[in-house]
Amino acid sequence: MNKPRRNARSSFFYAAQAFLSLAATVFLPSAAQAGIDATYTGHDYVSVTSAVSVTELQAVRFGNFAVGSPGTSVSSLTMTDTGTRSVSNTGTTISLLNGGSGSDVGSQGPGIYEVTGAGATANVYVSFTDHTGAAISSSNPVVLTGPPGSGTFNVYGMNFNQSGTDANGAYIVTDSSGTAYIEVGATLYTVSGVSTYAPGTYRGTFDLVLSY
Amino acid sequence: MKKLLPALFCLALLALPAARSFAAYTNDGVEEEPLYFGQVVITNNTSAQSCTIPAGGTMTCTSGITILHTGQYGVFGLSNYDPTVAIWASIASTTSLTGPDTSTFTIGSFTFAPDISTIANAQTPPGGTLTLYIGATLTTTAGETYSLAPYRGTYVLQINY
Numbered sequence: 001m002n003k004p005r006r007n008a009r010s011s012f013f014y015a016a017q018a019f020l021s022l023a024a025t026v027f028l029p030s031a032a033q034a035g036i037d038a039t040y041t042g043h044d045y046v047s048v049t050s051a052v053s054v055t056e057l058q059a060v061r062f063g064n065f066a067v068g069s070p071g072t073s074v075s076s077l078t079m080t081d082t083g084t085r086s087v088s089n090t091g092t093t094i095s096l097l098n099g100g101s102g103s104d105v106g107s108q109g110p111g112i113y114e115v116t117g118a119g120a121t122a123n124v125y126v127s128f129t130d131h132t133g134a135a136i137s138s139s140n141p142v143v144l145t146g147p148p149g150s151g152t153f154n155v156y157g158m159n160f161n162q163s164g165t166d167a168n169g170a171y172i173v174t175d176s177s178g179t180a181y182i183e184v185g186a187t188l189y190t191v192s193g194v195s196t197y198a199p200g201t202y203r204g205t206f207d208l209v210l211s212y
Numbered sequence: 213m214k215k216l217l218p219a220l221f222c223l224a225l226l227a228l229p230a231a232r233s234f235a236a237y238t239n240d241g242v243e244e245e246p247l248y249f250g251q252v253v254i255t256n257n258t259s260a261q262s263c264t265i266p267a268g269g270t271m272t273c274t275s276g277i278t279i280l281h282t283g284q285y286g287v288f289g290l291s292n293y294d295p296t297v298a299i300w301a302s303i304a305s306t307t308s309l310t311g312p313d314t315s316t317f318t319i320g321s322f323t324f325a326p327d328i329s330t331i332a333n334a335q336t337p338p339g340g341t342l343t344l345y346i347g348a349t350l351t352t353t354a355g356e357t358y359s360l361a362p363y364r365g366t367y368v369l370q371i372n373y
Contacts, residue, residue, distance in 0.1 A: 034331070037293070037371045039304055040241040042286050044319055045364040046249035046263070046309060046350055049280060119360035 050178070052124070052210055055114045057181075060155075062188050063108025064097040067197040070151065074192050081110050081161045081185035092190045111184035118212050119178045123171040125211040126182055128158040136206055144188070146202035151194030153202055157187040168211070182208070237340065238292040241371065244343075247319075249350045250283035260354040267325035267347035277352075285325075286346035288369060290337060298334035301344060302370045309365035315356040317363055321349040331372070344369075 062079055065087075073091030080086075085104050087094045098106040118124050128136045136142055141154035161183045162170040174180040190197070249263050249271065256276035263273040263283070271283040293299060301324050309317040325345040328335050335342075346369065352358070 034373060037299060037373050038239040038241055039368050039370045040243065040288060042243050042247060042288065042346065042367045042369050043364065044247035044249070044286070044309060044348065044350075044367060045362055046283070046317060047251045047362045048311070048358045048360055049251050049253055050360050051253045051255070051278065051280075122360065 049212075050117045050119050052115060052117045052212060054208060054210065055116075056111070057114055058109055058112040060111035060184055060186050061108050063104075063106045066095045066097060067190060068093040068095065070190055070194045070197055072192050074190050076187050076189045078157075078187040079108060079110060079185050081159055081183045083109050083183075094190070111182075111186075113182040113184065113208055115172075115174065115180045115182060115210065117178055118174045118180065118210075120174065120176045122174045122178065122212055123163075123166075123168075124174060124180055124182075125169045125171045126160055126162070127169060127209045127211075128184075129207045129209050131205075131207060133207075133209075141189070142186075142204040142206045144202035144204040147198040147200040150196055150198035150200065150202075152191055153197075153204075154189045154191060155186050155204060155206075156189075158184055158206070159186070160184045184208070237294045239371070240290070240292045241369070242289045242291075243286070244289050245284060245287035247286035247346060247348055247367070248284045250279055251281040253278040253280060254352065254358055257352050257354060257356060257358070260352050262349050262351040264321070264349040265347045267323040267327075267345040269347065286348075288344045288346065290342040290344060290371065291340060293337045293340045293342070293371075295336055295338060295340045297373050298336045299342070299371050299373050300328045300331050300334040302329070302372060304368040304370040306367040307365045309350070309363040311359055311361045311363035313357075313359045313361075315358045316353060317365070318351045318353075319348050319365060319367065320351070322367070323347040334373070 060079060062077055063085060065077060070092050075089045075092040075094050077085060077087050077094050085096055085108055087096060096104060098104050115124055130136060130140060134140050136156050136158055138156050141156040144153040144155060163173040164171060172180045172182055252263065254277055261274045261276035263271055263277055265271045265283050265285045267285050273279055303322045306319050309319060326335060327333055
């Protein structure tokens with residue numbers, strides 16, 4: 001009778017040992033193990049650009065002209081980006097004055113703006129705005145003011161020696177040194193209702209906005 | 213006692229699937245924001261220059277780099293983690309940032325917010341989720357000329373337990 005009891009105790013001991021051993025195999029690693037849960041790929045990037053500077057070499061200059069019979073009609077004087085002047089008179093007469101005969105010479109000329117630092121052969125997009133960033137247009141013109149009491153002129157219809165146009169707008173391509181010369185033309189309009197344009201200099205400003 | 217032997221083995225077998233219940237946590241991770249070093253102008257690269265974005269902080273650069281538009285630290289969203297297991301983060305590998313030329317940027321000195329950058333700082337993700345901000349330092353190669361273009365690279369975030 002004793003022998004079977006010893007065998008029974010022995011069987012229990014081994015069974016318990018087997019259970020504990022198996023349990024240790026299952027549980028202990030999860031309690032003490034360290035490792036990698038997961039890896040994920042992240043992305044990083046930087047955009048290298050340049051500090052573009054713009055220098056006005058010449059303002060847009062409509063040159064010398066005379067205005068006759070100002071009134072309700074609006075006449076215009078166009079200065080192209082290549083420096084050619086022309087007038088369109090509709091009652092009010094704009095007469096070009098120049099220093100020579102047979103050719104239109106004088107102080108007039110397109111605006112010339114030097115752009116540097118944009119990088120070689122870069123597309124530089126050009127637009128024209130007022131100081132608030134609103135685009136220059138017929139409803140938001142540049143106003144040229146002159147002598148006190150005199151009438152004003154409106155200027156809009158800016159254009160420049162663009163290299164092309166794409167979805168971002170009109171652009172000019174810089175040369176291999178990252179420089180471009182933007183030549184700006186525009187059209188000057190008399191203002192309906194103005195009775196007097198006194199002799200003198202009329203000035204206004206606009207912003208040349210570059211994107212690249 | 214012999215009758216207990218089968219029961220004990222059955223008990224042991226029942227314990228097995230319970231121990232493997234960790235497999236229910238899928239340890240998901242999503243890159244919510246890339247690590248972006250902004251738009252910069254390299255004004256002087258005779259010596260190596262760098263930009264640093266602290267995790268959750270504001271980018272700064274050394275004197276040879278001007279920031280036109282500031283950058284943004286990276287953001288990873290971790291989810292479906294075991295909320296009872298502390299985790300910590302490391303960077304397993306990186307690639308240089310490359311662009312259209314042979315010049316490259318290197319990236320390193322990664323930081324994390326919350327700071328779980330060492331096993332000693334391991335934290336349990338509350339509810340099994342954690343939003344991890346990732347900062348780093350970008351460094352130029354001295355004397356290199358960089359094109360006016362984007363430079364891109366990758367890094368591998370590793371979550372450890």
